[in-house]
Amino acid sequence: SQQGEEDPQALSIQEGENATMNCSYKTSINNLQWYRQNSGRGLVHLILIRSNEREKHSGRLRVTLDTSKKSSSLLITASRAADTASYFCATYTSGSARQLTFGSGTQLTVLP
Amino acid sequence: DTAVSQTPKYLVTQMGNDKSIKCEQNLGHDTMYWYKQDSKKFLKIMFSYNNKELIINETVPNRFSPKSPDKAHLNLHINSLELGDSAVYFCASSQMVNEQFFGPGTRLTVL
Numbered sequence: 001s002q003q004g005e006e007d008p009q010a011l012s013i014q015e016g017e018n019a020t021m022n023c024s025y026k027t028s029i030n031n032l033q034w035y036r037q038n039s040g041r042g043l044v045h046l047i048l049i050r051s052n053e054r055e056k057h058s059g060r061l062r063v064t065l066d067t068s069k070k071s072s073s074l075l076i077t078a079s080r081a082a083d084t085a086s087y088f089c090a091t092y093t094s095g096s097a098r099q100l101t102f103g104s105g106t107q108l109t110v111l112p
Numbered sequence: 113d114t115a116v117s118q119t120p121k122y123l124v125t126q127m128g129n130d131k132s133i134k135c136e137q138n139l140g141h142d143t144m145y146w147y148k149q150d151s152k153k154f155l156k157i158m159f160s161y162n163n164k165e166l167i168i169n170e171t172v173p174n175r176f177s178p179k180s181p182d183k184a185h186l187n188l189h190i191n192s193l194e195l196g197d198s199a200v201y202f203c204a205s206s207q208m209v210n211e212q213f214f215g216p217g218t219r220l221t222v223l
Contacts, residue, residue, distance in 0.1 A: 030209055042116075042202055042214035043155075086153055092209050099168055100145075100212060102155040 006089060006103040014111050019076040021106040023089030024069075030092040032065055033100065034074050037086045046074075046087075079110045115139050118203050118215035125193055126223055133188045133218045135203030143167075144186040145212065146178060147202040155202070161186050193222045 007022045023032070031050045035043040049056045049065045049072065056063045062075040076083055089103040116137045125131055137144060145168075146158040159178040160168035166178070175191040186203060203215040 033211060035214075037153075040217075042216045043204075043212075045211035045213070048211055088155065099157055099160060101157070105153050105155075 006087075006106045008106060009104070010107045010109070012109040012111065013079055015079060015081055017079055019079050019083070019108055019110070021074045021087050021089075021108070023072045023074070023103050025072075025089075025091050025103075026070065027093050029067070032063075032072050033090045033092075034061075034063060034072075035088045035090060035102075037088065037105075039085070043088065076108075079108075081110050081112045084108060084110045116203060116205055116213050116215040118201075118218050120218060121216060122219050122221075124221045124223065127193055127195060129193050130189070130191045131193060131220070132190070133201055133203075133220075135186050135188070135215055137184055137203075137205040137213070139205055139207075139213060141205035141207045141213070142183065143206050143208075144180065144183075145204045145206075146186065146188050147204065149200045149202060149217070151199070159186075159188075190220075193220075195222050198222045 005024050013019050029051050031048055033048045034046040036046055037043045047058045047061055047063050049063050051067055060077045065072045086105045086107050088105045090100040119134050143162045145160045147155050148158055149155045157170055158172050161180045164180045177189045180186045198221050200217045200219050202217050204212040206212040
């Protein structure tokens with residue numbers, strides 16, 4: 001079953017603008033991760049946030065986690081055309097056998 | 113120095129054939145995975161191996177059989193291919209419950 005649902009399914013912005021993607025999940029988690037997938041490529045890990053963390057930064061990326069609402073958001077600041085990709089959230093549920101469950105993804109298009 | 117490699121990158125075959133996809137990781141990770149990504153980009157875990165031992169086997173037809181000859185390799189063999197098997201298959205590896213490293217994918221097309 002699908003653990004994560006992402007919103008929006010597609011997002012189109014101008015270069016320089018910020019992009020925000022949201023992820024909701026259903027069960028308790030150990031950690032939540034965000035991945036990027038460029039067209040025709042494998043997934044690349046962006047950032048991991050543990051269940052006891054509320055916010056994490058990495059370069060132009062900012063991730064928040066609200067375990068009470070079972071939701072996370074990924075903010076990409078000052079977007080670039082090269083950020084165009086699909087973005088997926090993935091959760092490790094507590095007690096799972098090292099299983100990551102992926103959301104449905106957000107397709108981000110950054111227009112030059 | 114590729115971290116997770118898969119071969120072949122593309123695989124086009126007829127229905128009913130048997131095919132294999134190979135995966136190797138040089139990261140020293142203890143866990144390897146196979147995922148299937150459908151045309152809507154939904155990514156679903158198929159199998160997970162930890163130190164050559166199967167730990168996750170999702171609802172996958174028996175025609176799919178993973179084989180792990182050692183910790184660094186996890187191959188996927190598919191018997192009697194069907195049209196619905198057409199997808200992109202990704203291999204990945206990880207250490208503990210940390211981030212996973214994905215291979216470039218194998219696009220399987222069954223005609």
